């Protein structure tokens with residue numbers, strides 16, 4: 140709570156009186172004072188017990204408060220500040236709530252010569268089309284943003300006191316410069332209001348009998364709700380923020396022009412490209428608003444509480460393969476024709492890839508229940524995106540994009556979240572430079588990456604220093620744009636989805652021993668893609684069933700590409716009871732239903748050739764090892780240290796918490812199986828670590844709390860529902876951090 144000696148709110152409209160209501164409700168103990176020129180508003184505020192004392196003259200109450208909130212219209216604010224300034228004491232602080240800041244500050248400077256140090260310009264981003272003291276709402280600021288725009292003269296202590304005021308009402312406080320605030324608000328608030336006013340006015344004037352209102356459907360209602368707002372207030376906003384509003388209007392008009400052209404010429408693809416980009420952006424905005432996206436959730440801690448024990452029984456299908464989902468969008472976008480994808484993974488990683496192609500002008504329908512339709516633009520049809528492409532948490536996306544963007548005629552920048560920004564990108568930047576690409580990285584070869592177009596790539600012979608399907612795929616994609624032949628040699632077999640899918644799209648990739656070979660200058664032809672369930676997601680359930688007495692589980696339609704089945708080979712070698720049922724081939728990829736039952740596991744030395752084939756499944760295989768008899772040894776797995784987290788360290792730390800005996804090495808780990816307990820482990824924001832420790836709870840002596848699990852949404856959005864469905868008891872807790 141603010142430690143103010145009385146808070147005075149001048150202006151008892153919705154904003155001012157809601158602030159009073161919120162302070163009252165949240166337990167502010169000092170005196171609340173209110174002032175409004177309209178004496179009825181003062182009387183109502185007293186009656187509603189929003190204020191302890193009220194008046195129609197601000198001067199009369201000024202000395203009784205240490206903090207004053209000026210909740211009056213923007214146009215009258217400079218005059219009021221000028222009028223009160225001579226009486227302000229050094230211990231007093233004032234703030235305002237106006238929705239434009241630049242013109243207000245200028246007008247105050249004109250009156251007073253400079254901005255007073257005690258005035259903190261502010262703007263709560265909250266409101267409603269309702270107005271007046273009787274609409275006061277104590278929740279109005281809860282989880283809403285308040286933007287403060289202090290200037291050079293503003294006293295930092297004054298800013299801190301105003302921040303405290305708003306935080307006490309549940310608001311999130313942020314600071315922006317005056318100019319930045321006005322430009323952002325012009326786009327996000329002033330422009331939409333202007334459009335709503337104009338649309339209703341235009342339609343209503345043209346429709347004498349006001350038929351539109353009789354037949355207006357939800358769309359009209361939703362779009363025009365804000366046209367009911369206070370006209371005087373909005374006139375003042377447009378007078379005050381003229382230049383920024385005009386700039387926003389210019390951008391809007393050029394967007395409408397594009398859409399108009401598409402409608403006029405009947406260009407369905409152009410329409411779809413604009414509409415689907417907007418629709419997706421709106422849904423994305425919704426998940427941010429509802430705190431559903433992991434990026435929004437990252438601000439808070441999503442914690443899993445996994446009860447110890449539980450059973451594993453049933454028949455489930457885990458979501459689509461992440462590696463194939465990324466590649467389906469990429470090749471579909473670059474193909475000629477329309478690609479229909481089934482089984483697409485609607486996780487944040489593959490959605491980031493999808494969004495990036497929309498930003499490069501590709502029309503994509505969906506995803507809807509795993510179905511995506513991509514209107515390919517051909518190998519040379521991508522358009523330069525307006526800004527950097529944000530690839531979230533996805534190493535696969537960033538590395539594969541590097542290859543295909545190196546072949547474009549425009550320049551792009553690739554960025555990602557905090558985890559991706561720590562991951563090594565030199566492994567792709569260096570060989571791409573050998574092909575003639577021009578790529579800049581941040582220090583240490585980390586993202587962001589800037590990839591300059593028009594470079595004229597040439598094929599190379601490349602010996603990969605590490606077994607990485609991402610590097611191999613990056614170079615094969617660049618190889619399509621290169622002159623001559625590109626050969627990539629891998630030190631151990633890695634997943635070959637790129638090669639298979641390219642071949643499926645009519646672009647041949649040869650295999651000679653340990654080399655994948657592609658010729659430049661070909662083309663891709665669209666075709667349907669059926670993405671099987673992801674064996675990396677299935678792995679959590681394979682281990683869950685293998686370690687749990689009486690378990691019997693069937694996982695449907697799982698991809699069992701030979702370059703991905705390390706987890707099956709390793710578990711079988713440990714003695715697991717796995718059956719591959721109804722093996723079949725779907726769209727060039729082998730698929731099976733996998734039945735797993737409990738059996739006694741024994742420790743093994745994991746064969747090194749299986750490491751790349753089980754690279755993402757190793758964390759959960761450590762849990763199998765913790766439940767096996769004897770020691771399981773892993774070596775030559777230092778790649779685990781450069782994934783979403785340092786997975787060797789993250790797993791070792793968690794195993795220590797549970798009391799599982801182990802020894803960590805630079806490139807591996809020894810784990811001795813046995814009984815273990817529970818405790819609080821940290822996933823370090825890594826989805827695979829979070830899910831591995833969830834599975835560990837099945838055999839733990841006590842519950843396991845897993846911190847920082849929002850990231851599970853990147854690869855396995857329904858994980859919690861599925862584990863609970865088969866018999867684990869895991870609940871999600873949200874902890875504000």
Ligand SMILES: O=C(O)C1=C[C@@H](OP(=O)(O)O)[C@@H](O)[C@H](O)C1
Pocket residue numbers: 461462463535606607608609610612634754755778
């Ligand atoms: O090509 C791919 O789709 C992937 C390759 C692997 O990475 P590396 O190539 O870095 O080993 C794997 O860990 C990642 O989850 C997906």
Ligand SMILES: C=C(OP(=O)(O)O)C(=O)O
Pocket residue numbers: 461532533534535536755782783827854
């Ligand atoms: C390593 C992984 O993904 P990426 O490299 O795409 O971030 C993973 O999913 O485990």
